[in-house]
Amino acid sequence: MNQNSFIKKILFSIFCYLVVITATVDMTKNISLGSEKPEITTKTENVVKELNMLEGKEEVTEEKKEVANPVTEVKNEEKIAKVEEKNTEVTTENKGVESVTEEKIENKKVSNKYKYANKSIRVFADTKITPKAEDNLKISTRVEILEKKTVDIIKNKTVKKADGKNEVQKIVIKDNWEKIAYTKNGKKKTGWIKENQLAGTMQETLPKTWKNLDFSPVEKKEYPNNKRIHVKGIYVTSSSASLNKKMDELIALTKRTKINAFVIDVKEDDGTLLFKMEAGEKYNPLANRRAPIKDIEKFMKRLKENNIYTIARIVSFKDPTYAKANPDKAIISKATGKPFTNSDGVIWVSPHDRYLWEYNVAVAKEAAKAGFDEIQFDYVRFPASNGGKLDKELNYRNTKNESKPETIQKYLAYARKELEPLGVYIAADVYGQVGSLPDDMALGQHWESVSNVVDYICPMIYPSHYGRGVYGLPVPDAYPYKTVYHCTQDSINRNANIDTPAMIRPWIQAFTAKWVKGHINYGPKEIELQVQALRDLGIEDYILWSPTNKYRIK
Structure with a gap:
């Protein structure tokens, strides 16, 4: 065989090999472009696009879509499976709640950890x-x-x-x-x-009836024009607020002590308002009948000029004035049809009443617009019913078949949503023992369900309000440090059960409970002992309660 013949044979072999390789590549290409592939590609693109939208990312670019390596395709298919699994749990009928939907997806992932x-x-x-x-x-x-x-x-x-x-x-x-x-x-x-x-x-x-309580995380914002502070506050009645001499005295208190905030009655226990409001005219004209502050702008300006943080106390469901104007909203006895009252004779309105929700929040909005930094909802509960034993005898007008804790939580969540655009914080007052007991005390105040939806939770931890033997103390009123320490510690432990708890800001005792057997007099020393108990637990905020607005502090 000469050299030319050998070369020809080699070239012919190479040619045949190339033909086979080309045919194989064409076959592979035809298989990869069959009817299933475009379907998968389209599905991948759509689902990945949806995933990116849910995560707040920009839309996938064409350049990114053209990547076609097997590893990427496998990852995309895994992504599809994850998104499809999530989509079975998420309803997207209402586009207006897409941000909430995103939050709930993430919450499911977090909650599985615990x-x-x-x-x-x-x-x-x-x-x-x-x-x-x-x-x-x-x-x-x-x-x-x-x-x-x-x-x-x-x-x-x-x-x-x-x-x-x-x-x-x-x-x-x-x-x-x-x-x-x-x-x-x-x-x-x-x-x-x-x-x-x-x-x-x-x-x-x-309890199974509480199944609708929501413990998913809630964003607790800080408003740039309304910075949070460590509140060291006092309670101020509307009567005190209307007296120049008394206000001079209370403002002077802030100059010589650590007091830097006033909790002022804006909607009182009897339902009357601090100043005339459109909300009063619309929902309950009787509420405007007294309105002791005639010039709310001047009143608020004075407080701001003295660097006082202002908190509007709004009594929610203990509202006899509203009950009188709206008797069909009051809690009544099933047997007699007459309004239910406790021993004090006060008629309570049902916390299930959405019209009262609107009214209270409307009052809160006017307070916020007047300059209040924070809204504090008090009596945000059902009336005492002998530990719930009277519930079967009472008509709470519960048309939505809600549990008590569910109604209280929804009310506070509604208030939060409505007030957030005004840049004010919201707080809720609860009984001091709510943090120590696992139930809602038949009042609708369950610690975690309240703490989760407000910025501040304010347990009323007055030592005089605890019975003999509580926390192992013979007379809790006589042990201000220990009583405050124990109940606050329990509250802190409860906050550890949820992702976004409220800050704890207790009400503490600045009065002498003469009706308590074995009581002690409360002066500067007893107040400081309570403050020290909080400080030892890492809590800097507190509010002093004195119904007479007399504060014996250093």
């Missing part, structure tokens, strides 16, 4: 039950599971043999444990608990 004690739980140092547990967790306490372990426990069991004799046999019992992390008393702790004592959500640990 579990909640479904009863009172004993916590141990290791996977062994000892007579004395290291700690105890209250129902609804939020924990994180760190580890799971199965321990073999060997026990002796007496078994009767066929010949009638007894034989001791060793048996192995599987004991399942979970190591958890949790926050208590301001510290991060770990420990072991027996399995099957945790629930997946807080709702599962609460």
